[in-house]
Each structure stands twice: as C-alpha cells, then as structure tokens.
Amino acid sequence: MTDVDLKGKRPTSPHVQNFAYKITLSMATSISHRVTGVGAYIGLFFLAYWLIALAIGPEAFETAQTLWGSILGRFVLFCFTWSLMHHMLGGIRHFLWDIPVMIEKPQIEFLYRATILGGFLLTVVIWIIGYAVM
Amino acid sequence: MKTSTKIIRGLGETHHGTEHHWMIRLTAFALVFLTIGFVIFVMAAAGSDYEQARALVGHPLVAIFLLLVIAVSGYHAYLGAITIPEDYFQNQLYRTLSKILNSFAAIVVCAALFFAVLKVAFGG
Numbered sequence: 001m002t003d004v005d006l007k008g009k010r011p012t013s014p015h016v017q018n019f020a021y022k023i024t025l026s027m028a029t030s031i032s033h034r035v036t037g038v039g040a041y042i043g044l045f046f047l048a049y050w051l052i053a054l055a056i057g058p059e060a061f062e063t064a065q066t067l068w069g070s071i072l073g074r075f076v077l078f079c080f081t082w083s084l085m086h087h088m089l090g091g092i093r094h095f096l097w098d099i100p101v102m103i104e105k106p107q108i109e110f111l112y113r114a115t116i117l118g119g120f121l122l123t124v125v126i127w128i129i130g131y132a133v134m
Numbered sequence: 135m136k137t138s139t140k141i142i143r144g145l146g147e148t149h150h151g152t153e154h155h156w157m158i159r160l161t162a163f164a165l166v167f168l169t170i171g172f173v174i175f176v177m178a179a180a181g182s183d184y185e186q187a188r189a190l191v192g193h194p195l196v197a198i199f200l201l202l203v204i205a206v207s208g209y210h211a212y213l214g215a216i217t218i219p220e221d222y223f224q225n226q227l228y229r230t231l232s233k234i235l236n237s238f239a240a241i242v243v244c245a246a247l248f249f250a251v252l253k254v255a256f257g258g
C-alpha cells in the first residue's frame with residue numbers, strides 16, 4: 001500500500017492548485033509580447049484615422065492633429081511607443097533564439113531583463129529626441 | 135517505426151505552420167527597419183500643419199515607405215493575431231469566427247491606409 005491520504009489532501013492537477021506556478025519572467029514576457037502585438041495591430045487603426053483625416057481635408061486633419069497633440073493623445077502615443085519598442089525587442093530576442101544564440105539559462109534571464117529595460121529606455125530616448133526636434 | 139519526413143513536413147494542425155512561422159519571422163525582420171523609419175516619420179509629422187503633412191506624406195519616397203510599412207505590418211499583424219484564437223478557443227465556431235474577423239479587420243484597415251496614402255500622394 002502506498003501512503004496516500006485519500007480522504008484529506010488528495011493530489012490535484014497542477015492547474016487546480018493555487019499558486020502552483022510561480023510567475024516567471026518568461027511567462028510575463030510571453031504574454032506582454034502578445035499584448036503589445038495586439039497593441040500594434042490597434043495602432044494600425046490609429047494611423048488609419050490620422051491618414052484618412054489628412055486625405056479628407058484641412059478641417060478633419062486639424063481635428064486629428066489637435067486630438068493627438070492633447071495630453072491624452074500624447075499619453076496614448078507614449079504608451080504606444082513603449083508597446084512597439086517592447087514588441088520589437090521581444091522579436092529580436094526571438095531571432096537570437098532562432099539562430100540559436102544566448103540560450104543558456106543565465107543568458108536567457110539576461111535577455112528577458114535587457115528587453116524589458118530596453119523597451120523603457122528606447123521609449124524615453126525617442127520622446128526626448130521627439131521633443132528636442134519639435 | 136519510420137515516418138517519412140516528406141509526408142509530415144509542414145503538416146501541423148492547420149497544414150501551414152511552417153510557412154506561418156517563416157513568414158512571421160521574415161515580416162518581423164523587415165519590420166525592425168520599417169519601425170525605426172516609422173518612428174522618424176511620426177516625429178517629422180508631429181506638430182506639422184495640413185500643408186506640411188500633405189507635402190511629407192505626398193513625397194514619393196515617403197509614400198512608398200508608408201505603403202511598405204502598411205503592407206508588411208498588415209500581413210505580420212494578420213499572421214500574428216491568427217494564433218491567438220488558436221491558443222485560447224477550443225470551440226471551433228469561435229475559432230472560425232475570430233479568424234474571419236481577423237481577416238476582415240486586417241484587410242479593411244490596410245485598404246483604408248493604402249487609399250489614404252495614395253490619395254494624398256496623387257494630390258486628389
């Protein structure tokens with residue numbers, strides 16, 4: 001007889017247990033790559049709005065420009081910049097692993113951190129340059 | 135047991151997994167450069183008035199560049215988004231419906247973007 005308590009703590013399948021999985025960087029970046037991919041998809045519609053407004057005429061374009069230039073508009077664009085940069089770096093990470101290079105455990109962890117940090121860094125740099133040239 | 139690679143190659147659930155994987159990598163590679171260019175374009179367009187924006191988008195090189203961005207990102211987004219219902223939906227009806235929605239959304243937004251760029255570029 002194996003020593004299994006059939007009445008009390010019966011073993012459950014991992015997905016039924018609370019906190020069976022620790023949230024790892026790999027999970028977080030996997031889902032964030034997906035979310036930012038969908039974000040970029042939605043970005044195509046934003047771009048369409050701006051370009052169609054330009055194609056329609058001066059009034060429509062002024063409205064679009066005012067909207068994107070507002071605090072809310074800039075905030076959305078800022079988040080969108082981060083989303084795109086995060087997704088791009090995530091994609092480059094995929095390329096590295098496709099080759100494959102940097103596939104040892106510590107290097108993998110390093111790449112996760114580098115792409116997360118890099119996304120924020122690039123976003124800030126882009127906006128600093130953006131304000132400097134405007 | 136012997137399985138001929140010839141028979142099974144490229145035959146995943148949807149029968150074009152290999153091609154999907156390759157095309158999303160190919161488009162993603164191009165998108166790295168296109169995205170960098172696109173960020174520069176947005177900086178140039180930010181704060182410009184109507185005439186400036188029309189001149190910018192209407193410049194042949196910029197217009198061609200934008201058409202490339204639209205085509206490649208549209209195809210990449212279409213390919214990328216199709217895996218999401220495949221991952222989350224068991225129900226075949228939901229899967230099919232969301233794939234139809236994805237196809238329509240991608241084609242509609244790309245058609246609109248193409249037309250807008252071309253209209254500005256040809257000065258209509």
Ligand code: HEM
Nearest residue numbers: 034037038040041088091094162165166169207211214215
């Ligand atoms: C900036 C350059 C970009 C790179 C390097 C890139 C790279 C990638 C890669 C490698 C994948 C596949 C991930 C996997 O195999 O799980 C992917 C997925 C995806 N990408 Fe991109 N991408 C870029 C830009 C874009 C843009 C502009 C859009 C939308 C307009 C987009 C939308 C998506 C979507 C929706 C997915 C699917 C996400 C998923 O299945 O989890 N990407 N991207």
